[in-house]
Amino acid sequence: xxxxxxxxxxxxxxxxxxxxxxxxxxxxxxxxxxxxxxxxxxxxxxxxxxxxxxxxxxxxxxxxxxxxxxxxxxxxxxxxxxxxxxxxxxxxxxxxxxxx
Numbered sequence: 510x511x512x513x514x515x516x517x518x519x520x521x522x523x524x525x526x527x528x529x530x531x532x533x534x535x536x537x538x539x540x541x542x543x544x545x546x547x548x549x550x551x552x553x554x555x556x557x558x559x560x561x562x563x564x565x566x567x568x569x570x571x572x573x574x575x576x577x578x579x580x581x582x583x584x585x586x587x588x589x590x591x592x593x594x595x596x597x598x599x600x601x602x603x604x605x606x607x608x609x
Contacts, residue, residue: 517541521584538588545581549574 521541528534552558552574561567 517544521545535588535592538584539592542581542584542588545577546585548581549578 520537524534524537524541528537555561562571
């Protein structure tokens, strides 16, 4: 189960660091951030969450879920802002009024 988390974190980092200005990188970041934001919702709706919280390591599990949700939500906001923001460094066509 931990390997899925490591693979998701590696995909998020690869999309963020290597492919950040490409559409594929933004799609990777968007999908991973949606999944990360949804993890607390999925796990905390379990009928056994009280048993999990009281078990050994339950406190760490609970706070890790919350931080994953916060990270996913902030990543989702940042990806959406990047997708909707005008591209920086793109040359405007001639006659567009962008020249000085």
